[in-house]
Amino acid sequence: MNRLTASLFRLMVNLGASELLSHKEEINDLNVFPVADGDTGNNMLACIQGGISRLQEKGSLADIANELAVGSLFAAKGNSGVIFSQFIAGLSQGLSAYEDADVAIFHQAMQEGVKRAYEVVVHPVEGTMLTVLRESVESMNQVQDLDSFEVYFEFLLEAMRHSLRHTPDLLPVLKAAGVIDSGGAGILYFFQGMAKGLGVKEEDFPESFQKPILHEPNPEEGFCTEFIFQKKPQIAFDLNEFRAKLEGFGNSIVCFEEGDLVKTHIHTREPSKVADFARTYGALVTFKADDMAEQSRRRYEPKEEDEELAPIGALVVVPNHEIGSVFTNYGASSLLVAGEAMSPSMGEFLAAMTQAKCESLIVMPNNGNEVMVAEQAAKMVKGKPVYVLPTKSVGEGLGAISIMDFACFELEDNLTRGREALKSVFALEIGQAVKGFRFDNQQVHKGDYVGFVHGDPCACGKDVVALFTKILLQLPDFAEKEVLTYFYGKSITEDQVREIEAILTKENPFLEIYAMEGKQTTYPIIACFD
Amino acid sequence: MRPFAILSNDGCAFDASLRQRFGVDKIFLGNITYPDGHSEKADPEYARMSPEAYFGSMNKKGGMFKTAAANIDEIEAAMEEVAAAGKDILCIVISAALSGTYNFSLKAAERVKEKHPECEIVVIDSRRYSTALGLLLVEANELRTQGKTLQETAAWIEENKSCFHQIGIMDDLFFLARAGRISKAKAFMGNLVGVEPMADFAANGLSEVIGKGKGKRKSLLAAAEYVKQTIVEPEKHVLFVCHSLRPQEAEFLKEAILKLVQPKDVIISIVDQTSGANMGPGLAAAFYYGKPLSEGLSEEKALLANILGQK
Numbered sequence: 023m024n025r026l027t028a029s030l031f032r033l034m035v036n037l038g039a040s041e042l043l044s045h046k047e048e049i050n051d052l053n054v055f056p057v058a059d060g061d062t063g064n065n066m067l068a069c070i071q072g073g074i075s076r077l078q079e080k081g082s083l084a085d086i087a088n089e090l091a092v093g094s095l096f097a098a099k100g101n102s103g104v105i106f107s108q109f110i111a112g113l114s115q116g117l118s119a120y121e122d123a124d125v126a127i128f129h130q131a132m133q134e135g136v137k138r139a140y141e142v143v144v145h146p147v148e149g150t151m152l153t154v155l156r157e158s159v160e161s162m163n164q165v166q167d168l169d170s171f172e173v174y175f176e177f178l179l180e181a182m183r184h185s186l187r188h189t190p191d192l193l194p195v196l197k198a199a200g201v202i203d204s205g206g207a208g209i210l211y212f213f214q215g216m217a218k219g220l221g222v223k224e225e226d227f228p229e230s231f232q233k234p235i236l237h238e239p240n241p242e243e244g245f246c247t248e249f250i251f252q253k254k255p256q257i258a259f260d261l262n263e264f265r266a267k268l269e270g271f272g273n274s275i276v277c278f279e280e281g282d283l284v285k286t287h288i289h290t291r292e293p294s295k296v297a298d299f300a301r302t303y304g305a306l307v308t309f310k311a312d313d314m315a316e317q318s319r320r321r322y323e324p325k326e327e328d329e330e331l332a333p334i335g336a337l338v339v340v341p342n343h344e345i346g347s348v349f350t351n352y353g354a355s356s357l358l359v360a361g362e363a364m365s366p367s368m369g370e371f372l373a374a375m376t377q378a379k380c381e382s383l384i385v386m387p388n389n390g391n392e393v394m395v396a397e398q399a400a401k402m403v404k405g406k407p408v409y410v411l412p413t414k415s416v417g418e419g420l421g422a423i424s425i426m427d428f429a430c431f432e433l434e435d436n437l438t439r440g441r442e443a444l445k446s447v448f449a450l451e452i453g454q455a456v457k458g459f460r461f462d463n464q465q466v467h468k469g470d471y472v473g474f475v476h477g478d479p480c481a482c483g484k485d486v487v488a489l490f491t492k493i494l495l496q497l498p499d500f501a502e503k504e505v506l507t508y509f510y511g512k513s514i515t516e517d518q519v520r521e522i523e524a525i526l527t528k529e530n531p532f533l534e535i536y537a538m539e540g541k542q543t544t545y546p547i548i549a550c551f552d
Numbered sequence: 553m554r555p556f557a558i559l560s561n562d563g564c565a566f567d568a569s570l571r572q573r574f575g576v577d578k579i580f581l582g583n584i585t586y587p588d589g590h591s592e593k594a595d596p597e598y599a600r601m602s603p604e605a606y607f608g609s610m611n612k613k614g615g616m617f618k619t620a621a622a623n624i625d626e627i628e629a630a631m632e633e634v635a636a637a638g639k640d641i642l643c644i645v646i647s648a649a650l651s652g653t654y655n656f657s658l659k660a661a662e663r664v665k666e667k668h669p670e671c672e673i674v675v676i677d678s679r680r681y682s683t684a685l686g687l688l689l690v691e692a693n694e695l696r697t698q699g700k701t702l703q704e705t706a707a708w709i710e711e712n713k714s715c716f717h718q719i720g721i722m723d724d725l726f727f728l729a730r731a732g733r734i735s736k737a738k739a740f741m742g743n744l745v746g747v748e749p750m751a752d753f754a755a756n757g758l759s760e761v762i763g764k765g766k767g768k769r770k771s772l773l774a775a776a777e778y779v780k781q782t783i784v785e786p787e788k789h790v791l792f793v794c795h796s797l798r799p800q801e802a803e804f805l806k807e808a809i810l811k812l813v814q815p816k817d818v819i820i821s822i823v824d825q826t827s828g829a830n831m832g833p834g835l836a837a838a839f840y841y842g843k844p845l846s847e848g849l850s851e852e853k854a855l856l857a858n859i860l861g862q863k
Contacts, residue, residue, distance in 0.1 A: 348745070351744065351745070352744065352747075424744070424745075424746065424747045424764065424766065425747065425763075425764045425765075425766065425860075425862060426764075427761055427764060430760060430761045430762070430853075431853065435853065435857070438857075438862070438863060439857065439862045439863070442861070442862045442863065443862065446861070504766055504767025504768075504769060504770045505746040505766045505767045507745060507746045532767075532769050534746060534767055534768065536745045536746045538745065552766050
């Protein structure tokens, strides 16, 4: 792959986040510097997830990069989170002028990221994530005429592993604890995840990430303090001068400005005095101070037993929360709310699958394209088997989950029931044409209603009730069907709901009809008939 | 050989006519606390409040009905009356997994034995509730009528109590789950629109979902087929179709069963107040003597899945 496009970059970043999520606890456990508070994984993940939350489906590479930077900067917390956010901001800045990028442009952006990461730390310490970033990117300076992103990342990851392996040689506290640097490990995992988007094969890091030998917490450590303030325009502000003054209050200072906002991280015993100091320059927007000794002490307390994992979980893709709540009633343990006529990305699938707290997971997408994406994501999930039911619509998902039972039936039993249900359920969506088109010698005009089965148009008409009932009545096995369950959207009235019932029960008095308000807008009717 | 009396608690779902017909000599009544806080003795005859009014008053947003077993003194009094009349006692009560009645009955029996050492008293944990408990009483009476001794009757009941099935539909498992009467309850608090959970008895006497049907008619027909495939010697045993405010569904189920098997008798009855307080409205199920239940109900689940076309 020679070009980094917006969609590829978005995918890679999502995969990087998923990899961080998968290894979050491992990274937390490695955390001994600057304070052994066990939150490096949490902080790095929060940072990148903050960036991802701002990403839109569409947009150029520049758009993606800018949104990622802004989101990461303000979601970042903790020493490692803020440094990581600055690296992301620098990387994004390096890509911000481009619709897409080649390897050379990407490498320049990586260099920009390293530069910004170092700049934000008042006293950079080697043997940390800064070293891993710097050394690996510097090593790529030696590689000439590289145009393949796959090869670039293979070399980059090898360099990161090498650098990470040597962090204990640079930072005595790591050596004493017998571990590599946690932030550096987070960087490696993030880029490992990104590389998956290129199809680069994952290699196990040769050394096992053993837990650190922790020493008694030092009760003098103070407060991990973070805040953002908005500069007062009438007061002159110089970042370097501000940082220099902060050194009088504490250490581990990371500080940057973005527009009229200044974000600061500091370890101090006097957080209130730091807050007063900051207020001389502007109004505090956010402020928090955590007792670091308490955080360290908590690492010595026996951890509470992990919440017992459910034997089987069910992850369902739904267009909105109203429809999702019905699936929850049927036993779905987690929902992926994709939005109407939208599909989750592979990264979103991967994140949701990874986060599901269960021993085995069944996934139900809601359109045919999602099935393939979900299957790809399922292959990447570690720690539990993931099974994707080929549900190609909300109606099919409803038909399947309604006769499954994740508490009473075994996994294989549920999968069999779900697959069997798909053979007999008739799932239908009624949409409204936004422009004219033809199918099967039928002309659809803008505003006409169209029935879709598995995403393919099957019938059209001017009246939604007439079309919906006509499609069902014309089914060869209409008389044998027993239950019609459908979600009606915002454009369907209660009178229309009653009219549907009257028409259908006249032809089949045994038919049970359950109309539920789904509040959807794209498809006025989403139905499951079985 | 001394004659023996058959005793039970009100949760057997037998009104006076059924108790008389099937030889249940005495029942002791538990207590029901209504959502408004007042308590009354259970009313097996529905004399004070009709079933329609009783079940009709239950809703998910309302407070819970609560039930309490008859206390040791009350059970002792019932046993004492029988012992003083010179009879032995066979006392078959609601599952110990659901009620303290069994343990109270054991205690009561000890006390009565002290006063009447000649009186033989056997207390059995039915591992069932409602009409399934009633069926055990029917069988006990049948054996007694055949001349079996107390010991022989008790032995048969103990050996066969796990062969009593239930199958039917339940509109909503909400009340059962809330009352802890269903195995693996966590999944059932949701509103299962269009789905009929179908349950049989688990080994501990709780109900366990063995399948989910779509549509009442299809589910009731499947229940009838399930009865046909699991019932044993129907011509020798009574089958009950019991319901809580679902008379049409009960009638449909009865007719569907009769098209497939011919039990000794098929009786439609109403769930008793005590069981109903924990079950809520919406049940229409058959209770009958059948094959022994399999481990984890695995065979029953497979059978019903086949019948429902889900396998």
